[in-house]
Amino acid sequence: DQQVKQNSPSLSVQEGRISILNCDYTNSMFDYFLWYKKYPAEGPTFLISISSIKDKNEDGRFTVFLNKSAKHLSLHIVPSQPGDSAVYFCAASAKSNYQLIWGAGTKLIIKP
Amino acid sequence: DGGITQSPKYLFRKEGQNVTLSCEQNLNHDAMYWYRQDPGQGLRLIYYSQIVNDFQKGDIAEGYSVSREKKESFPLTVTSAQKNPTAFYLCASKQGHNSPLHFGNGTRLTVT
Numbered sequence: 001d002q003q004v005k006q007n008s009p010s011l012s013v014q015e016g017r018i019s020i021l022n023c024d025y026t027n028s029m030f031d032y033f034l035w036y037k038k039y040p041a042e043g044p045t046f047l048i049s050i051s052s053i054k055d056k057n058e059d060g061r062f063t064v065f066l067n068k069s070a071k072h073l074s075l076h077i078v079p080s081q082p083g084d085s086a087v088y089f090c091a092a093s094a095k096s097n098y099q100l101i102w103g104a105g106t107k108l109i110i111k112p
Numbered sequence: 113d114g115g116i117t118q119s120p121k122y123l124f125r126k127e128g129q130n131v132t133l134s135c136e137q138n139l140n141h142d143a144m145y146w147y148r149q150d151p152g153q154g155l156r157l158i159y160y161s162q163i164v165n166d167f168q169k170g171d172i173a174e175g176y177s178v179s180r181e182k183k184e185s186f187p188l189t190v191t192s193a194q195k196n197p198t199a200f201y202l203c204a205s206k207q208g209h210n211s212p213l214h215f216g217n218g219t220r221l222t223v224t
Contacts, residue, residue, distance in 0.1 A: 004154070032210045043116075043202050043215030044155075051210065089154060098209045099170075102154030 003027045004092050006103035014111050019077040021106050023090030026071065030092040034100070035064060035075045038087045047088075048075070077108075085110045114139045118203050118216035125197075125223050133188045133219045135203035144186040145204040145213065148172065155202065161186055190221060197223045 005024045013019045021035075031052040036044035050057040050064045050073065057064050063076045077084055090103040116137045125131045137144065143162050147155040157170030161180040175194025180186055186205075190197045200220050204213040 009152070034212055041121075041200075041218065041220070043118075043204070043217045044213075045215070046212035049210075049212060091154075093210075095209075099157060099160070100155075100213065102156075104152060104154045 002104075003030075004090060004101045004103040006088075006090055006106045008106050009104070010107040010109065012109045012111060013080050015082060016079045019075075019080045019084065019108055019110070021075040021077075021088050021090075021108065023073045023075075023103055024071060025073075025092050025101075027092070027094065027101075028071070029094040029096060030101075031095055032093045033064070033066060033073050034091045035062075036089045036091065037084075038089060038105070044089055080108075080110045082110050082112065084108060116203055116205055116214055116216035118201075118219050121217065121219060123219055123221045125221070127223055128192045129223075130189055130191050131197075131221065131223075133190065133201055133203075133221070135186045135188065135216060136184055137186075137203075137205045137214075137216075138184060139205055139207070139214060140183070141205035141207045141214070142183070143206050144180065145206075146170075146176070146178065146186070146188045147202045147204065149200045149202060149218075158188065158201075190223075197221060 034049040035047045038044040066073045087105045089105045091100040119134045145160040146158040159178040161167035177189045203216045
């Protein structure tokens, strides 16, 4: 049973526009959420996180929104740049064991 | 520069052979993790260690073994009992509960 779902395997966005990546979760005990970016043949790199006490966190071009009632979070990248082309993973953890549960990833392609 | 080093980047083995993947970190992190990534899937936890001389099984520990004799090192052995060993293996570390994981650049293991 997938507790963290990224339903879009891929997303194509024009350079300069907004990229919106979505993530849904089922476990109401999750209280910490992270987004990672991964290039081929490299390890994921941490992008941004959000705690369940907030509904928004911003860092430069990256903003994460959390909707606890819908069990949904999204990552907004604006403006999108060619270097943003990568696979984006959403992950979540709960205070009970702090282990991260990962989504399957969304491949973002930024078109020139 | 502080970071996590995984070696080698590519590894080829014959079926029936054990193989050990190296992971070293100089971030002074207490916790270390091994994940496996398969195409179209999220990261799956193999083993983790919160402290030296202690480690716990993750979700897919069968066919794998680890040791944690030093804080800096967390080698993973893929044994001949692992039914589908060909995959991309990622090592990570972190310090503190709600803190992001730092990843190495991975080892791609191919078993034929």
